[in-house]
């Protein structure tokens with residue numbers, strides 16, 4: 067189609083197509099907003115990519131729509147200074163379709179017909195957030211998000227929290243742009259979500275969204291806790307430094323001690339490409355970060371230049387994304403778990419299925435709004451999806467297979483464990499049981515006190531603690547130190563040896579670092595780090611109990627809310643009594659940060 071013909075076609079089809087285009091644009095913008103601003107997407111990556119694909123197809127067919135396509139995927143936000151990139155920050159063409167990878171290779175072979183043998187490098191596509199690092203005379207002067215591709219938001223302060231990122235490079239070109247992916251390691255992501263769920267907060271959807279939200283966080287202490295990391299994978303402007311191939315580029319990065327792409331494979335033919343993709347796919351489950359596909363790049367940079375780029379993406383690189391593994395199973399039951407802080411979390415009990423190498427029997431449903439939004443009911447056939455995310459999630463219900471007798475799930479008004487009326491704080495999604503004597507909460511408190519990250523009392527696991535609580539031997543943590551060998555041995559599958567060991571471990575735990583003791587108490591809002599901050603400012607728990615909210619607030623790392631929470635916790639007469647009993651049983655603090 068020539069240009070005139072295109073314009074003509076665009077005019078004829080305009081009203082209907084334009085309307086559709088705008089509805090698609092609105093949808094994408096809304097999802098971008100949820101994704102970039104709130105770091106809480108409501109659709110999966112796969113669904114988003116499908117919408118985006120449709121959008122690109124429309125643009126390809128009706129180029130006149132280009133003028134209306136400006137703001138899609140623009141991550142710039144208010145509150146950030148915006149700066150131009152030295153060279154445009156492009157995106158990658160991507161596909162879930164194998165035949166498009168073949169077509170990419172064929173296109174390149176056609177264009178470079180006369181050139182020497184082709185060599186691709188194939189590497190992981192990191193599921194993170196793109197950043198552009200600008201170095202001038204070796205000094206890192208700015209880190210920008212992609213923004214609209216021409217200019218991005220200044221996130222330098224946050225990027226500088228990344229450990230191992232050099233802010234000076236020796237023998238670097240006058241001006242240099244390095245592009246990479248900021249990510250949050252999977253274990254850090256898992257831990258952050260566990261903490262959030264305990265506090266009744268909505269968990270983050272996936273590591274990439276958390277990284278995106280963190281890069282746009284203005285509170286530097288939060289950014290530090292999130293332990294951002296980076297992988298450099300490409301080059302923007304590079305003045306007066308000849309780098310012949312991508313492999314050479316990675317060697318240069320290594321010399322500068324920059325975190326960079328380490329696992330890549332080389333391929334010459336289509337057959338080799340697919341072999342390499344298979345190798346990379348197999349390796350991805352062992353990596354400490356999320357990936358969502360592979361990137362194919364022409365190794366030779368002079369060939370890259372010949373191939374050039376379109377307005378959106380280079381013609382020398384291509385991303386093949388792994389479609390999320392999806393599987394259907396039956397949701398047998400929605401059970402309700404009561405956590406240490408009283409938050410009631412609905413959990414889907416599933417007919418066991420295998421997905422992405424693990425057997426899945428349960429999946430969190432997060433909270434009641436999640437159940438309502440997806441209208442998830444007991445007995446439904448549900449779709450489980452596992453992509454870059456660590457935990458498989460229920461993405462939808464197969465309505466066509468819903469039983470006509472099914473009824474919407476009704477979240478109980480009372481605690482499923484103790485029958486107390488549940489309550490919900492303003493602005494929170496979680497329902498909580500506020501009864502401090504609720505058996506589920508008591509059990510969680512015991513387990514937390516004995517856990518590895520608190521008092522580390524071996525032998526006090528789920529089964530034993532459950533039995534001790536059920537038999538009424540322990541009602542608060544101080545009772546654990548009064549346990550007799552007979553009481554322990556009256557529990558199922560506890561013999562003399564185990565009972566003696568538990569008593570010995572309890573005895574040994576009495577000499578403990580103050581921070582472990584404080585963490586073990588489970589004071590609201592006080593995790594491991596805050597416990598260490600508090601412990602380093604007070605000689606013992608008595609001094610901490612006597613501190614005013616103002617004195618607590620003055621401790622580095624302690625915010626206003628935590629100061630008030632800690633103070634309020636120690637005003638409770640039952641807490642004071644429990645600490646009296648703990649100290650009477652012989653708890654002594656040793657001063658160490660380990």
Ligand code: IVH
Pocket residue numbers: 155156157158160189190191192193194195196197246247299300327361379380383385
């Ligand atoms: S090379 C266009 N290599 O994926 C610039 N990009 O969805 C060439 N990404 O914009 C980029 N892993 O932010 C490259 N190993 C990798 C990558 C990678 C993740 C990002 C990058 C890109 C986006 C496209």
